[in-house]
Amino acid sequence: MEELHSEADNIENAAQCIIEAFKEMQVQEGETLRYQQLYPYLQERYPKYKDVQKEAEHHLTKEGYINPAPDGLMLTQVGADFMYGRND
Numbered sequence: 001m002e003e004l005h006s007e008a009d010n011i012e013n014a015a016q017c018i019i020e021a022f023k024e025m026q027v028q029e030g031e032t033l034r035y036q037q038l039y040p041y042l043q044e045r046y047p048k049y050k051d052v053q054k055e056a057e058h059h060l061t062k063e064g065y066i067n068p069a070p071d072g073l074m075l076t077q078v079g080a081d082f083m084y085g086r087n088d
Helices: 007-024 035-045 049-062 077-083
Strands: 032-034 066-069 072-075
Touching: 007 035, 007 049, 007 072, 007 077, 032 035, 035 049, 035 072, 049 066, 072 077
Parallel strands: none
Antiparallel strands: 032 072, 066 072
């Protein structure tokens, strides 16, 4: 039997996977991770992302880590500092 997770867990897992995509693709502050790069990454690592993707993006936006862009997600200074461990 497949283990069941709450929607909040799925949102958090999808958000973490999005952050990992930024790291793996070495996106820097102010750069955009395009959806055409992000979707295959998520599909491979977290196939349940489609159910909670928008909520995960909203969560990361509220945290100040990303901003929506027309063709993807832009990494903010706060997001870059968090991801790459730069804390002033």
